[in-house]
Amino acid sequence: MNETHTILMDELEAGEAAIDLDDKEPAEVLAWSIEKFGNRLGICSSFQAEGCALIDMAWRIDPSVRVFTIDTGRQPNETYELIDRIRDRYGIEIEAFIPDSGAMERMVKRHGPNLFYRDVNLRLLCCQLRKVLPLRRALLNFDAWVTGLRRDQWATRSNLRKLEIDHDHGGIVKISPMADWNEEEVWDYIRANDVPYNTLYDQGYKSIGCAPCTRALKPGEDARSGRWWWETGAPKECGMHCAIETGGFEHELSALLGGNGEDAVAAAQG
């Protein structure tokens, strides 16, 4: 547990809150979260549809709500344009956390910029350096974080609770107000409230991450099929929301991180 965290919940308290919140609407879950955690709460968004809707809901409750993002440096320009539109629309600052520049330089030098296409372990290595470790650093600034995860997005998310202790990140609280919403409910909210959204959705994208690792869907494909579509048998996850241990990339990760590598790897894996 990190000493920077000040508002903590134990398992019993979190379990009771999760039961209370389970049948609540996303806006109600957000209102409770803002009341409980104040400026120690951060909405984490990669500016997919769910995140945009959550920002809109939270801003209506508290215009000073904190929003943060992990800027991998490889996102589509449409995502960066959306960030500007959201800043203009709501008048909010978006706290951006970026990968370690030294590790990035070493990774690209050793493996090239598009390493992820060659091997699943290199893809997970890139995700660790560009997403997982910056998230780890970001969460030192918060006691609770809000995600746009939904249970029906992928098998690894089917048991998601609206509130849980995040053991991968120092025991802070992880809140997923839209856990029981489906895609249609998210888009109904966006249309009803004229929420800015990523224009890539209008081009057939269903799930939007980094540009080289995301594509539009073909008819009938599963929503996550557009992510790392060249991989077979690998999780459609990057490690931000569940620890991934393959035994394949950790050694290389440690080498790229230099002297603090082992600590950073341990931190990344909670």
Ligand code: SF4
């Ligand atoms: S999604 Fe692709 S580019 Fe982005 S961090 Fe993961 S492997 Fe790297």
